[in-house]
Amino acid sequence: xxxxxxxxxxxxxxxxxxxxxxxxKNIFVRGRADGYDPDINQLEEIKTYKGLLERMPENHRxxxxxxxxxxxxxxxDERSLAEINAALVYYNVSSKDEIPISELYSAAxxxxxxxxxxxxxxxxxxxxxxxxxxRDRQLTELNFPHPSFRTGQRxxxxxxxxxxxxxxxLMAQATTGIGKTLGTLFPLLKAMPEKKLDKIxxxxxxxxxxxxxxxxxxxxxxxxxxxxxxxxxxxxxxKSCEHPDKSCHGESCPLAKGFYDRLPEARIEALExxxxxxxxxxxxxxxxxxxxxxxxxxLVSWSDxxxxxxxYYFDLYAVLYAGTVMNEWRVSVLVDEAHNMIERGRKxxxxxxxxxxxxxxxxxxPKALKSALDKLSLAWIRLVQxxxxxxEVYPVIDEELHFALQRVVTRITDxxxxxxxxxxxxxxxxxxxxxxxxxxxxxxxxxxxxxxTRTEQRTSLLHDNTTLCIRNVVPAPFLKGRFEAAQSATxxxxxxxxxxxxxxxxxxxxxxxxxxxxxxxxPEQLKVNVVxxxxxxxxxxxxxxxxxxxxxxxxxxxxxxNYLLFVSSFxxxxxxxxxxxxxxxxxxxxxxxxxxxxxxxxxxINRFTPTSEGIAFAVLGxxxxxxxxxxxxxxxxxxxxxxGLPQINEINEQMRVRMENIFGLxxxxxxxxxxxxxxxxxxxxxxxxxxxxxxxxxxxxRYSQPEIRELLPRWWVIGGK
Numbered sequence: 001x002x003x004x005x006x007x008x009x010x011x012x013x014x015x016x017x018x019x020x021x022x023x024x025k026n027i028f029v030r031g032r033a034d035g036y037d038p039d040i041n042q043l044e045e046i047k048t049y050k051g052l053l054e055r056m057p058e059n060h061r062x063x064x065x066x067x068x069x070x071x072x073x074x075x076x077d078e079r080s081l082a083e084i085n086a087a088l089v090y091y092n093v094s095s096k097d098e099i100p101i102s103e104l105y106s107a108a109x110x111x112x113x114x115x116x117x118x119x120x121x122x123x124x125x126x127x128x129x130x131x132x133x134x135r136d137r138q139l140t141e142l143n144f145p146h147p148s149f150r151t152g153q154r155x156x157x158x159x160x161x162x163x164x165x166x167x168x169x170l171m172a173q174a175t176t177g178i179g180k181t182l183g184t185l186f187p188l189l190k191a192m193p194e195k196k197l198d199k200i201x202x203x204x205x206x207x208x209x210x211x212x213x214x215x216x217x218x219x220x221x222x223x224x225x226x227x228x229x230x231x232x233x234x235x236x237x238x239k240s241c242e243h244p245d246k247s248c249h250g251e252s253c254p255l256a257k258g259f260y261d262r263l264p265e266a267r268i269e270a271l272e273x274x275x276x277x278x279x280x281x282x283x284x285x286x287x288x289x290x291x292x293x294x295x296x297x298x299l300v301s302w303s304d305x306x307x308x309x310x311x312y313y314f315d316l317y318a319v320l321y322a323g324t325v326m327n328e329w330r331v332s333v334l335v336d337e338a339h340n341m342i343e344r345g346r347k348x349x350x351x352x353x354x355x356x357x358x359x360x361x362x363x364x365x366p367k368a369l370k371s372a373l374d375k376l377s378l379a380w381i382r383l384v385q386x387x388x389x390x391x392e393v394y395p396v397i398d399e400e401l402h403f404a405l406q407r408v409v410t411r412i413t414d415x416x417x418x419x420x421x422x423x424x425x426x427x428x429x430x431x432x433x434x435x436x437x438x439x440x441x442x443x444x445x446x447x448x449x450x451x452x453t454r455t456e457q458r459t460s461l462l463h464d465n466t467t468l469c470i471r472n473v474v475p476a477p478f479l480k481g482r483f484e485a486a487q488s489a490t491x492x493x494x495x496x497x498x499x500x501x502x503x504x505x506x507x508x509x510x511x512x513x514x515x516x517x518x519x520x521x522x523p524e525q526l527k528v529n530v531v532x533x534x535x536x537x538x539x540x541x542x543x544x545x546x547x548x549x550x551x552x553x554x555x556x557x558x559x560x561x562n563y564l565l566f567v568s569s570f571x572x573x574x575x576x577x578x579x580x581x582x583x584x585x586x587x588x589x590x591x592x593x594x595x596x597x598x599x600x601x602x603x604x605i606n607r608f609t610p611t612s613e614g615i616a617f618a619v620l621g622x623x624x625x626x627x628x629x630x631x632x633x634x635x636x637x638x639x640x641x642x643x644g645l646p647q648i649n650e651i652n653e654q655m656r657v658r659m660e661n662i663f664g665l666x667x668x669x670x671x672x673x674x675x676x677x678x679x680x681x682x683x684x685x686x687x688x689x690x691x692x693x694x695x696x697x698x699x700x701x702r703y704s705q706p707e708i709r710e711l712l713p714r715w716w717v718i719g720g721k
Contacts, residue, residue: 002048002091006098007035020074024118027125033071034089042085042102043072048093050417059260064088070117073110082107094414128302134228135304136193144186145223151520152178156492159515161187164195164332164488169508171338171499172492174517175713176629176688180492182216184334185305188490189220189229191332192304197487198329201320202307205340206627213307213336214277221275232299233277234308240278240293242285247423255291263298266290271302301327310341314482315348316439321482330487337627338491339677342505345475349448351436355380356465361426366419372411376404384452384466391650393451397441397470405441409434440470446662447474449654471651473658476507483508494684495677497711504663516714523717526687530718531699536642541572548641548699549580552615555695556587560613561636566620566682568642570594576641577617588614592622608634620644626681631688638686641699643708644675676711 007016018033035044045068049056065088072086087102149157156174163170164187174180188200202213210233217231238244246253266288270276273284276299285292300306300323313320313333324331335341358380362373379400412431416422444450449471454464472478483489483506496502499514534547552565567573570592577591592604601623604616610633618624620642646652652670660666679698686694698718702708712718 002093003034003046005096006044006046006089006091009098010035010037011039013038018075020071020078022074022077022114024115025122026129027118027121029070029074029118031067031071031074033075036075040085041081041083042087043068043075044087044089044100045071046089046091048091050092050094050414052418053090053092053099055418055420061088066117069105069110069113072105073107073114076107076110084110086110131228131230138224138227139189139229140193142186142190142220142227143223145182145219149183150178152517153183155515156180156183156517157187159513160184160490161191163490163513164188164191164197167195167487169483169488169512170490171496171502171508171512171514172490172517173494173496173499173515174492175494175519175521175715176684177520177690178517181212181336182219184490184492185213185216186220188332188334189305195332195487196330197332199303199331200305200334201313201331201486202305202334202336203310203313204307204336205310205344206337208627209336210307210309214275217305217307218275229274229305230271230299230303231275231277231305231307232296232303233281234296234300234306234312235278235281235293236309237293240282240296242282242292247421248291249421251421252423253291255285255289259290259294262288262290263295266295267298267302270295270299276303310335310344311348314341314345314479316436316478318482321485324485331485333483333486333489335489335491337493338502338506339493339495339681341479341491342475342502342674345479345506346472349440349472349475349478351433351440351470353430353433353437353468354465355384355467357426358430361430364424365427366415368415369408369411372404372408376401376408379404380466380468384454387452387454387466390454391451393449393654395450397444397450401468402438402441405434405438409438437468437470440472443477444470445477446658447477448472449658451651451654473655474505474662476505478507480507495680498673501669501673505669519713519715520690521687521692521715523715525690525693526716527695528683528712528716528718529695529697530703531697532701532704534641534699534701536568536572536700542575544641544699545576545579546583548576548639549583551697551699552580552639553584553587555637555639555697556615559636559695562608562612562630562634563615563637563639564624564635564682564685565615565617565639565641566625567617568620568644569647570619572641573617573619580615589617590614591617592619592624596623605630610634620682621678624685625678626684628685629688630685631692635686635694637695637697638683639697639699640679640682642675642679643700643702644678645671646674672707673711676708680711680713 007014015036015038016034018036020031020033022029033043034046036042037044045064047064068086068088072084075081076084083104083106085102085104087100090099152174156172156178159170159172185202191197192200204210204213214231214233221227221229242255243253249256266284269288270281270284273280281292281296285295297319300319306320312318323329359377362377365373383398383401409431412427440448451469451471453467453469456464496514503512531551534544536544552563556563565576567576573591577589581589590607593600596604604624605628608630620640621644656666656670659669663669683696686696709718
């Protein structure tokens with residue numbers, strides 16, 4: 001916006017967005033100059049800023065001048081100019097004032113400067129070219145790390161390789177046990193030289209997924225010890241920060257001050273390590289006294305494989321996606337446990353603003369922000385004062401509120417530019433949420449809802465608290481561009497059925513192929529019983545409690561061992577737990593609590609041992625329904641007393657209406673498919689290896705319905721009970 005304002009003030013002959021290229025030995029330079037005025041022979045680089053120009057760091061100005069001089073030489077060379085004016089135009093987006101700084105250079109001086117800068121880069125460029133050539137040569141000859149592929153693993157690998165070769169997308173449904181992680185990474189590594197891929201992004205929903213990817217890459221390295229591959233693990237800032245009590249600037253954090261002075265040596269050492277996981281980055285960062293988080297961010301540009309959370313590529317401000325677009329990287333994306341992408345995508349493109357948190361922040365906000373915050377407070381109050389219901393969905397976002405929020409975001413941005421060391425958590429948290437709200441409001445459409453929830457909050461600030469929410473329902477419009485930017489993408493999981501549901505919700509290209517990889521397990525390994533004489537529907541729930549308890553006791557007495565019971569809610573869990581403990585006190589049991597922390601969850605899982613026995617009670621869709629690995633006798637059976645349908649409430653019903661309008665399958669897309677995905681994931685905890693044996697009881701009369709049976713794994717042989 002600032003660039004357009006400046007260029008609009010220029011005379012008619014002024015040229016904008018000039019693409020420039022040049023070469024020096026094996027270095028190719030490309031860029032786009034902001035503008036050129038042929039009448040005064042002046043190339044201009046426009047830089048926007050807020051606050052006082054004197055406060056701009058000196059290293060930023062050096063960088064700006066370097067860019068201007070390089071562009072000036074490229075333009076002078078292209079147009080055979082003997083000399084040229086190079087100008088920096090600093091534009092204050094708040095005051096709308098321009099501060100031009102111009103210097104006249106001869107073409108000879110600019111050519112010498114260009115050559116000098118390229119020479120400084122030459123050693124690094126030679127290193128990178130050598131690395132790429134060695135990497136591609138070794139990947140062409142890469143050996144699979146095991147004597148043979150597992151059942152289904154070859155099919156998966158061949159499909160991933162073909163997808164990369166064709167530059168397409170793929171959905172692959174594959175059970176645990178075939179080696180999905182290795183079966184997707186290996187073929188992509190083989191495809192890198194042929195398809196001239198710059199990077200592979202292995203994206204996961206959980207830390208455990210990152211570990212599996214890193215372990216698979218280590219296995220490949222062990223079988224191919226000469227392989228020159230740079231693997232980077234990206235870790236969230238709050239988990240990698242060495243000084244969580246300090247702000248991320250040189251006046252607060254010792255690792256931020258002089259960061260760029262120490263970065264080059266840290267970068268070289270990290271890249272020489274090859275495997276740059278969390279521990280390696282921390283070790284290198286401590287040695288060179290740099291921030292491990294920002295070291296990792298810098299290393300993205302020089303890495304071959306990047307392993308990290310979904311948000312690094314799919315989020316609104318995703319660093320991997322931004323790098324792909326800006327640098328025109330050729331990347332292939334692997335999405336692990338892709339069934340999680342729908343809910344994660346919704347969270348990435350949703351935002352909430354709490355009135356109570358806002359009013360609390362407003363009371364202590366700086367005076368410079370008072371006027372804008374007061375106007376937002378009034379707009380907020382006017383919007384909600386007519387709302388009588390506790391929850392209401394609005395067809396559009398209120399214009400007065402939207403405008404007031406935009407003004408607040410602008411004022412806070414200006415304030416932070418003038419006070420860069422501000423560390424008020426309340427102000428900063430609100431600012432980031434408000435910025436997200438304004439951004440999402442600008443792209444608001446049928447894919448999302450704007451709703452307001454009122455809750456009782458009797459305080460000195462408010463009688464009731466309200467929460468404004470832009471709630472994403474269908475992530476597809478936001479994610480579609482992410483998939484288009486990748487050279488290829490593969491989404492894989494044990495539960496991706498029906499494929500049209502995931503394709504529609506995630507914005508995959510039309511006719512994206514779907515494969516259901518052959519399971520390595522046999523029906524003899526898993527006994528699946530449908531218990532259709534028990535109903536777990538809400539109105540029949542109290543009649544199901546004792547029959548469920550009796551069924552579990554019967555199974556346990558016939559085959560003692562470790563079992564999991566999954567039910568639909570904590571209330572239901574407590575009712576079954578109480579009835580079972582009273583009726584069968586001799587059978588060991590334990591239950592998932594409502595607010596387990598990480599240590600408590602770990603302790604809960606660790607109590608499943610090869611020699612332990614008992615029944616653990618858990619809620620379907622919670623911490624223990626997926627992502628846990630209990631092979632062998634650590635888990636011999638599961639009781640699933642629900643079909644997993646999400647709770648019927650006002651929010652889900654509004655989502656159902658939107659799903660019906662968009663896809664014509666409101667009930668299926670909102671309730672049935674998400675529910676059954678949780679069921680299959682939970683059941684998947686029982687059989688983890690080709691040596692496992694187990695039993696699953698599916699408890700509900702609806703499991704007899706054909707449309708439910710179609711959503712169960714095809715390798716199951718289902719019996720009645």
